[in-house]
Amino acid sequence: MHLAAPQPSQRRRRPAPSRALWLLITAFAALLVTALPASAAAEPACSPDPETACLIGTMRTAAGDPAVGVQLEVVGPDGSETVTTGDDGRWVLAVHTAGEYTVNLDVETLPAGETLRDPTVTSRTLTIELNSQAGALFALGEPTSSGDATAEPSSASPSDTSTDSDPTTETPSTSPGTNRVAQQFANGLVFGLLLALASVGLSLVYGTTGLSSFSHGEQVTLGAILAYVGVQLVGLPLWAAALAAIAIGGATGWLQNLGIWAPLRRRRVGLTQQMIVTIGLSMALQYLFQFFFGGGRLRIVTTSSSPVRIGPVVMSVQTLISAGIAIVVLAGVAMFLMYTRTGRATRAVSDNPALAAASGIGVESVIRTVWVGATALAALGGVLTGLYFQATTWNMGGTILLLMFAAVTLGGLGTAFGALAGSMVIGIVSEMASLVMPSDMRFAGALLILILVLLIRPQGILGRRDRIG
Amino acid sequence: MDWTRILTNVAGELFAPATAAYALAAIGLNVHFGMTGLINMGQAGFMLMGAYGFAIATMNGWPVWAAVLAGLIAAAIFAIILGIPTLQLRGDYLAIVTIAAAEIARYTVRSSSLTWLTGGNAGISGNDFKGSFQNLCPLPEGSWALGPFQYSNCLSNSWWLRIVGWSLVAIAVVLVWRWMKSPWGRVLKGIREDEDAVRSLGKNVYSYKMQALVLGGLFGALGGMIYVLPSAVQADALGRTLTFNVWTILLLGGAATVFGPVLGSLIMWAVLMLIKSVLRDMPWDVITSTQAEAFSWVLVGVTLMVLVIFRPQGILGDPKEVAIDGR
Numbered sequence: 151m152h153l154a155a156p157q158p159s160q161r162r163r164r165p166a167p168s169r170a171l172w173l174l175i176t177a178f179a180a181l182l183v184t185a186l187p188a189s190a191a192a193e194p195a196c197s198p199d200p201e202t203a204c205l206i207g208t209m210r211t212a213a214g215d216p217a218v219g220v221q222l223e224v225v226g227p228d229g230s231e232t233v234t235t236g237d238d239g240r241w242v243l244a245v246h247t248a249g250e251y252t253v254n255l256d257v258e259t260l261p262a263g264e265t266l267r268d269p270t271v272t273s274r275t276l277t278i279e280l281n282s283q284a285g286a287l288f289a290l291g292e293p294t295s296s297g298d299a300t301a302e303p304s305s306a307s308p309s310d311t312s313t314d315s316d317p318t319t320e321t322p323s324t325s326p327g328t329n330r331v332a333q334q335f336a337n338g339l340v341f342g343l344l345l346a347l348a349s350v351g352l353s354l355v356y357g358t359t360g361l362s363s364f365s366h367g368e369q370v371t372l373g374a375i376l377a378y379v380g381v382q383l384v385g386l387p388l389w390a391a392a393l394a395a396i397a398i399g400g401a402t403g404w405l406q407n408l409g410i411w412a413p414l415r416r417r418r419v420g421l422t423q424q425m426i427v428t429i430g431l432s433m434a435l436q437y438l439f440q441f442f443f444g445g446g447r448l449r450i451v452t453t454s455s456s457p458v459r460i461g462p463v464v465m466s467v468q469t470l471i472s473a474g475i476a477i478v479v480l481a482g483v484a485m486f487l488m489y490t491r492t493g494r495a496t497r498a499v500s501d502n503p504a505l506a507a508a509s510g511i512g513v514e515s516v517i518r519t520v521w522v523g524a525t526a527l528a529a530l531g532g533v534l535t536g537l538y539f540q541a542t543t544w545n546m547g548g549t550i551l552l553l554m555f556a557a558v559t560l561g562g563l564g565t566a567f568g569a570l571a572g573s574m575v576i577g578i579v580s581e582m583a584s585l586v587m588p589s590d591m592r593f594a595g596a597l598l599i600l601i602l603v604l605l606i607r608p609q610g611i612l613g614r615r616d617r618i619g
Numbered sequence: 620m621d622w623t624r625i626l627t628n629v630a631g632e633l634f635a636p637a638t639a640a641y642a643l644a645a646i647g648l649n650v651h652f653g654m655t656g657l658i659n660m661g662q663a664g665f666m667l668m669g670a671y672g673f674a675i676a677t678m679n680g681w682p683v684w685a686a687v688l689a690g691l692i693a694a695a696i697f698a699i700i701l702g703i704p705t706l707q708l709r710g711d712y713l714a715i716v717t718i719a720a721a722e723i724a725r726y727t728v729r730s731s732s733l734t735w736l737t738g739g740n741a742g743i744s745g746n747d748f749k750g751s752f753q754n755l756c757p758l759p760e761g762s763w764a765l766g767p768f769q770y771s772n773c774l775s776n777s778w779w780l781r782i783v784g785w786s787l788v789a790i791a792v793v794l795v796w797r798w799m800k801s802p803w804g805r806v807l808k809g810i811r812e813d814e815d816a817v818r819s820l821g822k823n824v825y826s827y828k829m830q831a832l833v834l835g836g837l838f839g840a841l842g843g844m845i846y847v848l849p850s851a852v853q854a855d856a857l858g859r860t861l862t863f864n865v866w867t868i869l870l871l872g873g874a875a876t877v878f879g880p881v882l883g884s885l886i887m888w889a890v891l892m893l894i895k896s897v898l899r900d901m902p903w904d905v906i907t908s909t910q911a912e913a914f915s916w917v918l919v920g921v922t923l924m925v926l927v928i929f930r931p932q933g934i935l936g937d938p939k940e941v942a943i944d945g946r
Binding site for chain 2: 422
């Protein structure tokens with residue numbers, strides 16, 4: 151999520167594409183080189199030797215994608231030369247004289263919507279010796295007071311063969327305000343709200359059927375990916391794509407209940423057995439997403455939203471709207487559970503299915519409603535989370551699934567309001583944790599809470615003792 | 620389509636080190652789940668402890684036996700820490716906590732703040748920790764071919780590693796077979812079937828469960844070491860997918876049986892290799908090898924679902940012995 155002070159190495163970390171993907175990209179780039187020998191993108195590779203030094207750099211957009219076609223003018227002892235970033239955002243210039251070089255960035259050529267994190271610094275000066283390489287780096291992102299361009303570490307691009315790398319070590323669409331604690335707290339509130347959208351459904355499913363659904367994370371991913379398909383592939387406006395994602399998400403819930411969970415309940419398949427079925431389903435869906443959409447990042451919208459300052463906190467307009475939608479929807483769910491007939495029936499089934507059935511409540515139809523509602527909420531949560539992280543990946547839901555479980559357990563398994571409270575706590579903890587621990591470990595902090603809760607108060611904040619067996 | 624090559628690949632998979640590693644991890648999970656009824660969804664965490672314990676100790680100059688011991692002790696400590704809060708919980712809570720603990724372990728070792736120790740996201744490259752194991756190799760240098768299977772004698776994905784891996788599997792199978800027949804094993808079985816009944820006989824259920832958790836975890840740690848020795852240690856390769864694969868193997872072969880985990884591992888890897896090879900050899904270029912990989916994992920997920928619903932006892936199991944909902 152979010153680092154208040156720009157720490158270049160972490161801010162710019164993006165999930166490394168698998169080695170196969172890199173191979174593909176390299177092969178594609180090679181193809182381009184052979185096809186378009188005159189293309190400016192095909193900069194000659196540079197390797198330092200006793201007569202050559204390499205000036206290098208990589209431009210990435212605020213979201214971490216390569217910034218293509220940015221022009222930089224390099225002025226040095228031999229005169230000036232202009233380089234353009236390639237498809238991977240890299241630029242390279244081989245020089246044959248040691249000395250001082252100035253790299254000037256042409257701000258006009260930045261991708262649409264991108265700005266320098268520090269708009270006052272458009273040039274870098276570096277001193278280079280032969281047989282070495284030096285990097286000049288310009289950070290893109292929302293303008294901040296403390297941002298600066300830094301020398302890039304000369305290590306190679308990260309490559310790992312991971313199947314599980316995490317999409318959420320990303321910068322959300324906000325930028326740091328002046329007060330780090332307040333900023334992280336606000337980010338935590340927003341993340342908690344988005345998490346609540348997903349975990350309320352998980353909690354309702356658990357409450358009415360007793361099932362811990364591991365495939366709920368994939369319902370979240372499904373929402374985000376459907377929004378990506380709607381906006382980027384079909385060309386719908388965002389709101390229409392989001393509504394379609396929610397509708398299709400809810401439909402998958404209805405189908406799933408009809409095709410899998412209702413028959414399993416009829417066959418009296420045990421709950422733990424059903425839980426392992428959801429684990430299998432989760433794995434199948436996750437890799438199905440990877441099959442169709444690959445392992446890379448999918449950006450739902452490619453423009454970045456403008457930041458707004460509220461007191462000590464900076465948030466993007468998009469994030470504020472997302473938080474607003476989440477609050478309205480969650481309030482709606484609460485009203486539904488408190489004041490409508492079906493809502494009351496849902497709570498009755500959660501309390502005691504046998505008694506609810508005996509008093510004339512159609513338990514199966516309540517469960518059907520819950521499945522549709524839970525998956526629709528998860529889809530909405532997915533769309534908003536995908537926007538918050540600026541991109542989605544095939545395993546986004548899998549990554550936040552355990553945070554959802556932590557939230558649900560913390561609040562008390564099966565109580566919808568507990569899930570809301572738990573989500574807020576987990577959201578705030580996982581954002582504030584990066585103040586005191588390395589930011590790539592903050593989810594570990596949230597999961598530690600899960601274990602501590604089970605140790606101290608297994609029924610959670612709002613749960614009842616009899617649920618823990 | 621080159622069927623000779625495909626079938627050779629498939630047959631090679633039957634005695635590959637990874638197959639042995641998965642078999643070991645599944646034997647460990649069998650001690651947890653098959654014998655005792657513990658739903659451990661964090662077996663990858665035990666493998667991770669073994670792999671990192673071994674690799675880090677070796678990098679610090681420890682001899683092989685001490686490094687193996689370090690990995691085993693790391694896994695045992697992980698089991699104890701995990702067991703204290705969770706062994707009194709119901710099945711699905713145990714599942715959530717074990718998977719969360721395995722993820723915490725993974726987040727921790729891949730954290731960039733621990734790069735000096737664990738290599739962070741990039742992990743530990745094979746050359747940094749394989750040396751001492753390869754030096755123990757009694758075989759002559761070079762490589763050796765058995766029919767179409769040619770591997771190095773001692774280096775990386777070697778005959779030496781295959782011999783060690785499958786010997787460990789054999790030892791583990793014999794041990795589990797002895798344990799199942801022993802009074803100790805009968806107590807575990809009793810816990811699986813009815814915890815209260817065992818408690819009424821004056822047995823300390825908690826202590827027995829802890830012993831099972833630690834022992835199964837040790838097999839998992841050994842599996843983790845064999846799993847990383849052909850290539851490198853990488854935290855993300857030791858994640859949830861690994862645990863789910865081990866579960867699929869166990870449920871496929873048959874939980875609570877002696878040979879089930881081994882049979883499951885053989886079948887699963889042979890079939891996956893067959894599917895991947897056939898997909899890659901398809902004359903049309905619709906499916907990339909990444910997609911073939913993803914497709915094979917989709918199949919594993921579906922297999923897990925179908926097995927649990929229709930045949931929870933797997934191939935070798937006895938339906939009365941498999942108590943997924945026993946606890």
